[in-house]
Amino acid sequence: MTTSAALLTDHYELTMVQAARQSGTADRRAVFELFPRRLPGGRRYGVVAGVGRALDAVEDFRFDAASLAVLEGLVDPGMLEWLASYRFSGDIHGYAEGEAFFPHSPLLVVEGTFAEAVLLETVLLSIYNHDSAIASAASRMTLAAGARPCIEMGSRRTHEEAAVAAARAAYVAGFEATSNLAARARHGVPSTGTSAHSFTLLHDAEADAFRAQVQTLGVGTTLLVDTYDVTEAVRLAVEVAGTGLGAVRLDSGDLGEVAREVRAQLDSLGATGTRIVVTSDLDEHAIAALAAAPVDAYGVGTQLVTGSGHPTCGFVYKLVAREGDDGRMVSVAKKSTDKRSIGGRKYALRRRSASGVAEAEVVGIGADPADDGDDRPLLMPLVRDGEVVGRTTLEQARTRHRTSLAELPRAVTQMSAGEPVIPTVFEGG
Known part of the structure; x- marks a missing residue:
């Protein structure tokens, strides 16, 4: 071949x-x-x-x-x-x-x-x-995000080689990192990632999953808090990691409203520096709609790798x-x-x-x-x-x-x- x-x-x-x-x-x-x-x-x-x-x-x-x-x-x-x-x-x-x-x-x-x-x-x-x-869509997304970073995470939504090229193009247009390791290896695009819902479901209790992740990746990690009940998960996350927890991630629901509730809860628990990362089929319009919400970073997948309607x-x-x-x-x-x-x-x-x-x-x-x-x-x-x-x-x-x-x-x-x-x-x- x-x-x-x-x-x-x-x-x-x-x-x-x-x-x-x-x-x-x-x-x-x-x-x-x-x-x-x-x-x-x-x-x-x-x-x-x-x-x-x-x-x-x-x-x-x-x-x-x-x-x-x-x-x-x-x-x-x-x-x-x-x-x-x-x-x-x-x-x-x-x-x-x-x-x-x-x-x-x-x-x-x-x-x-x-x-x-x-x-x-x-x-x-x-x-x-x-x-x-991809870069044209990514540019609109980073403009909408302003100073808040965007992370490319669309590999599973496109051809495996297109995913590598998409991560590279998104980085050119202002994205901060990718989930794709091949893009890191071939092009030097910074990569990032922590865990999915399956990791939480693997464990007998949500606290056990959080504890394993924190012990492995440190308190600066990002914990996914919407597998079960968000309010209880946020409480457990701070209990396990302490008020120095790096971030929590939201992947479902009314992201703006849930982010406001989570921000208030984190602040009440003393985790005022813990960031909120949101994902879930975001495009530039959804990102712009979240401008007033207490969101610190966006993870973008499907809409990015499909050119946000213009592939x-x-x-x-x-x-x-x-x-x-x-x-x-x-x-x-x-x-x-x-x-x-x-x-x-x-x-x-x-x-x-x-x-x-x-x-x-x-x-x-x-x-x-x-x-x-x-x-x-x-x-x-x-x-x-x-x-x-x-x-x-x-x-x-x-x-x-x-x-x-x-x-x-x-x-x-x-x-x-x-x-x-x-x-x-x-x-x-």
Whole structure:
């Protein structure tokens, strides 16, 4: 079984290259663009994620012996020989991981031969569509949470590999930790966790379960207090752990009301520093509704890993320019009414006021748009001559996310459906 990224693609990518080789056009210079035609309905902005994973995929896009064996009989021998030596040798520019995006933002600009660049289409779309959907949802959740931390805990609600990518994307967009150990091992995302209801049910008495957990994990642990009666569980939790108990977790009921009752009870028992963590199918709207409740942290699962209703960003990957018979680059675009694209190599900047507030996403066609002095370029080199040059750390991506959102208009904090907080403006062409 092959572990190469090369087969994470669609059959027709290979048949296109085979036919282009036959027609003599496979080596024409080409420019592809990965972009959203629109934001998911009602969303005011999106967040770029998956850049690091995409760069890994480009580096790993090699047709090894196992991959080629799968393709025997699907493409001709000449094509197999070409694939055996495939290496992307072009250039890629793109938005930094953690950056906000808007309709028609040119998130990736891939330049190379047609054959080299088209083969990357499926894997790049797969990574960007998934990870950016998760990050966009996570960003709204962390905005709603304010200074209260969010913990990703959705592994059991999605594909096992998607769970790892989701934890990474959520971390980029401001989540503090994950329950997923593979995300910790592969990406360095901090992990956390204590116990489930089954641990309490395992023991003859709830106090026995609490005692075992505290003896193992210390008084700073988080005790789950809604297996039976919440009021009695909180009393037992403080009795077992003392007033230095780290936190209690609520996973059911009217979370706001129960949190208020538990806060009052904890304070009356002297556990004034014990935090309250809430879980149970939270999304950004539920988190916002709990803003006035005495909640200290949120655990988010299903709604996060499914993009809070938008599990994909609808990104597309389109040829926007290619080499003509005379050797010059010409713009090309799809003209159908409902899926129209805009031809030409793109450049982008974030237009900002003198006070640093974003006013527009400016996309230049064929050349850099005019910079009025307060603007911020958005495209950075990611791959040059086939070599990755733009890799960043997750901490840098988290910083980029915070600074990108900080310059957007205040309407970005609204959870209600609305139009993008800044317009997309085209220049040139």
